[in-house]
C-alpha cells in the first residue's frame with residue numbers, strides 16, 4: 001500500500017461532469033445518514049457542500065462547542081472529518097464516486113470555538129482510479145489558511161463497494 005501524496009507528473013484528462021450543479025449550487029447529499037453531510041445523521045457535521053468553478057467545491061462550518069478539543073478550540077479529528085467530506089465531494093465534479101485512501105492534514109493555527117470555518121477543495125489530478133485533491137481552511141481571509149489537507153481518493157463502483165454493508169446501514173438507523 002502506498003501512503004504518500006505524490007502528484008503524478010501528468011494527469012489523465014479531466015472534464016467537468018455535465019450533471020454537477022453550477023457554481024454556487026449545492027451538491028446533493030451522498031447518503032442521508034453520513035456523519036459529514038447527512039441531514040438524518042444523529043450526530044454529524046451536516047456540511048452543505050457547494051459547487052464552485054471547474055473542479056472546486058466549498059463549504060462553511062460554524063465551530064460549535066461539541067466540536068471542542070480544547071480548551072476553546074476545534075478538535076483535530078473534527079477538522080479532519082470536515083476536510084474528508086469536502087475533499088471527497090470534489091471528485092464528483094469530474095464524475096468520480098470515491099472513498100478516502102490517504103489523507104494528510106497540516107494544522108497551522110488554532111481554530112476557536114464560535115468561528116466560521118471556510119473550507120475549499122480542488123481536484124488537482126487523476127491517475128487511473130486515483131484522484132488527487134487539495135483543500136484549505138480559513139476564518140475569513142483566504143490568504144491566511146488555518147489548515148490545509150492533501151488527499152488521494154480512489155474511484156469505486158458504488159454498488160459493489162458497499163454491497164456487503166448496506167443492510168447494516170438500514171439496521172443502524174436511529
Ligand SMILES: CCCCCCCC/C=C\CCCCCCCC(=O)SCCNC(=O)CCNC(=O)[C@H](O)C(C)(C)COP(=O)(O)OP(=O)(O)OC[C@H]1O[C@@H](n2cnc3c(N)ncnc32)[C@H](O)[C@@H]1OP(=O)(O)O
Pocket residue numbers: 001002003004030036084085086087088089092096097098099100101102127128129130152154156158
Ligand atoms: C463514508 C462513505 C463515503 C462513501 C462515498 C461514496 C459516494 C461518493 C460520493 C460523494 C462523496 C462524499 C464525500 C465522502 C467523504 C468521506 C469519504 C470517506 O470517509 S470513505 C471511508 C474511508 N475510506 C474507506 O473506507 C476506504 C477503505 N479502503 C478501501 O476500500 C480500498 O483500500 C480502496 C478502495 C481505497 C482501494 O482498494 P482496491 O482494491 O479497490 O484498489 P487498489 O488496487 O488497492 O488501489 C487502487 C489504486 O489506489 C492506490 N492506493 C490505494 N490505497 C492507497 C493509499 N493509502 N495511498 C496511496 N495510494 C493508494 C493503489 O496503489 C492503486 O494505485 P495504482 O493505480 O496501482 O497506481
